[in-house]
Amino acid sequence: MHELFSINWPGMDWLHPSLLLILGSLLIPVFRGAVQQVYRLTLAAAFMVAVFSTVPGVYASFQFLGMDMMMGRADQLSLVFAYVFAIMAMIGTIYALHVKDNVQHMAGFIYAGSAVGVTFAGDLLTLYVFWELMLLSSVWLIWRNRNPISFASGFRYLLVHAVSGVLLLAGIVLYYSQTGSLAFERIDVEGAAFWLILVGFMVNAAVPPLHAWLTDAYPEATVTGAVFLSAFTTKTAVYTLMRGFPETEVLIWMGAVMTIWGVTYAVLANNIRRLLAYHIVSQVGYMVAGIGLGTAMALNGSAAHAFAHILYKALLFMGAGAIIYMTGRAKLTQLGGLYRYMPLTFIFYMIAAFSISAFPLTSGFVSKTMILEAYAENQMAIIWLMLSLASAGTFLSVGLKLPWFAFMGKDSGLRTKEAPTNMLVAMGIAAFFCIYIGIRPEWLYQFLPFQPVEYNAYTMGHLLWELQLLLFVGLIFFLLLKYVGPKEKITIDTDWIYRKAAPRAVGFVHQHGTAAWHAFLAGLRWPLDRIVDAASRHHGPQGTLARTWPTGSMVLWVAVLLAASLLIYYL
Amino acid sequence: MIVKFLDMLVRHGTLLKWATLAFMAVLVIVDLILPSAYDRFAWESWGGFGAFFGIVASLILIALAKGLGFGLVYRSEDYYDDELEGREMSGDPRDEDERNEMLNKEDENNA
Incomplete structure (x- = not known):
């Protein structure tokens, strides 16, 4: 496809389509009405041109904290996914052309751009950054349906992916410490790194029993947002599985x-x-x-x-x-x-x-x-x-x-x-x-x-x-x-586990845990209570030692003492 | 025009049904007559196995799904409603809609 129109961008050998789309999307709120519609279409078209003109090769390699980063690895495998993502971004843009919601439009573009960023990522760190950016942008396509159900559903979507993102990151760190390389090729290690990265990818691919986030969130997304959602998250995961596993x-x-x-x-x-x-x-x-x-x-x-x-x-x-x-x-x-x-x-x-x-x-x-x-x-x-x-x-x-x-x-x-x-x-x-x-x-x-x-x-x-x-x-x-x-x-x-069973379990633990804790504290207090009781018996308001004595008896006892000392003196 | 075409199809539903059934019969017969192209699995040489498998597969799936549904996973539609208690969103989304509409009207006026 790139033979048709390979473009020499001024000053660089490759324009990263994702950066074009993501940075371009930030300008959407500047425009309004028909001008904004034209701008969105132009941006999606420019994104398509940038993707389809990409010649297979390696671009944008640099060193970051001593690690080899590669933002642009274009080969047959990454290009086939990037092509369809670019077509899809265009179709989605046309479908959402009438919508007047800047947040959704920006989220959709950042989401599509990040998906292509994942397919072009030659190292695991770049992949991870775009991976999380996909999550953070896509959740807005659910929330912007603006009702409490979508809101709750979006939060569950966010939490499930946050957990899987941490697993993926942990896997990447282990992988780096084992192999000394961050290059995203076939994940050929034994042990935890292999499984952590695999599970991280499998959550996004919606592999049961880790799939319920998808069927929970997609029906609650906005009409136009669901079209974007259906395309990118699971298919980037298919790409990463195909590359890594x-x-x-x-x-x-x-x-x-x-x-x-x-x-x-x-x-x-x-x-x-x-x-x-x-x-x-x-x-x-x-x-x-x-x-x-x-x-x-x-x-x-x-x-x-x-x-x-x-x-x-x-x-x-x-x-x-x-x-x-x-x-x-x-x-x-x-x-x-x-x-x-x-x-x-x-x-x-x-x-x-x-x-x-x-x-x-x-x-x-x-x-x-x-x-x-x-x-x-x-x-x-x-x-x-x-x-x-x-x-x-x-x-x-x-x-x-x-x-x-x-x-x-x-x-x-x-x-x-x-x-x-x-x-x-x-x-x-x-x-x-x-x-x-x-x-x-x-x-x-x-x-x-x-x-x-x-x-x-x-x-x-x-x-x-x-x-x-x-x-x-x-x-x-x-x-x-x-x-x-x-x-x-x-x-x-399987979302029942974290929507019903887990809250119930937490409620059960909370209720019985509180009761047990109170009983434990009461047990600890028992000897203390005994001491306090004894002390208050002697020193309390009614205690023997706290009783008040009339002054008359004091005088009497002083007189007795004086008499006794006088008596002793004369003896 | 499209509606008329679709309406016509619906009106001739019976004809369509019989045509489809006839086509299905032809498919099975052709499959029985033609020598099988593949022999990787035993059933690929049995004529009409596709039809048989289609019937069996749908019956298995409907039975499996309905069994699972009524036995385990069907719930009433308000099953998860307690999740929403106390989670009303701050601000009324409709306010925002009104504001947007006003902005759009301004745009149109300016244009």
Whole structure:
């Protein structure tokens, strides 16, 4: 891509796209109205140019406190992620063009810039700085929904990631002390450093049981913020896992469990964005599984799937966001019959739904089947079956349940208008990519890390398998329509541990701990009380020694003393 | 125009249904007739296994999810509401909206 327009920036060999975007975003509050809209579009466009003109190589290396830092390591692996992040920043900007909230716009840009900063980071310290910057900016996309639920949810998001950030930093410090190097390559050490960094990455990749922050926070984000959120955090984690932990066996099983965990919970979801959030978990599971396998085809498949996934998942969130924006409702039980009033949103949503379900001629088909093919080539039947099971579940929830109960089905009486033009344009761009990649997969394959890509998704075997699988899932859906409908319920997930169990445990410890402490203090006081009692018996107001004596008796006793001394004197 | 097209599809729902079912039948038949392209797993040579797997997979998932839901994880919608007690946000967000609207109006007037 960089061959098309490589730019010689004056005075430097490379302009860091993240610095451009992050510093540029600070100027957003200066402008207002239409001027600001133009400025935001220009900034996103400049960011795209900066990313796409990056020539593979090593840039911005310097020494910091005796450590080798490298802010710009551009190779095939980092570039494929940077490309899709840049496209996504542009789509997200267009989608949020009408929003009048400077905080959100700045947060979105800093977030996107930091995500690209992570992909270009050649050392772990730079990576960590951008990693935390992503967290600090993205949480505002949740908080700016401005209601108590989002506020609490954002704090949980912040706390979970703060903990994982500390684990990651501890891992980096240990790694540095063991290897003497901060270069971010394959993490090839034994012991705590390996696991700490892995867990730090896995929290961001939403690997169960550390995934609940995602399905907790994303449904509570702003309409436009959720589109940004769906793209960057989990996929930067996929990138870092791919760079640091390819062929890590635990990731194979984690990935397979993720895919099924996500689709199972999605069947139960009622909130449309929560349903989609569970499908982020599920889809990232395919990528994690591919990374765990670690063959060239599996890694290519994971990278391709990340690329395709960012675009169709953003489109799904844009479609769901348009529904919420226009109707103010997010629950499937309160929606229905919207296709007549939001036909374009419906069509764009369905393109994304077919893509995530891996229908032929869409982007999911040419990326997901690559991971499955890698497992087939290695004859790993159980994982292959688990991933295929999740494929069926993906179509069941995203391709059938959500659109049926939101756009078709029972008319909910909502008479809404189509979404604003800028939202539709953003959705249209994403929909174009979903289909374009499906029709011309070689466009995507040329960016993949391991070249040449010798994989053809469109074989008779794949087509027959995939179409049969999906269409017969559809058959079961319509046969069991009564049973698969949404319920007016919420589901608890592993976040129950820190939302219910931990507060209860703290309450229990507090209550019983206080009682025990009081009893302990009373026990300590018992001998003391005895002494005090005895003293007050003798010296207290009623004590023997405190009794008052009349002055008359004093005189008498003095007289007695004097008489006695007189008597002794005469003797 | 798009609405008319979609409405037409909905009106011809029955036709669409039968066409899809016919297409599915053709798929299975073709899969049974054509020699299988792959032989890495045993089931890849069984014709129509995709259809069978699709049915079984959806049944397993629905059963698994509903079992999990009713057995363990379903809660009423106000289950977490006690989290919000005493966490009302300071200031009313609507004030800010009004202020923004005023600013925007000023912008429009200036323009």
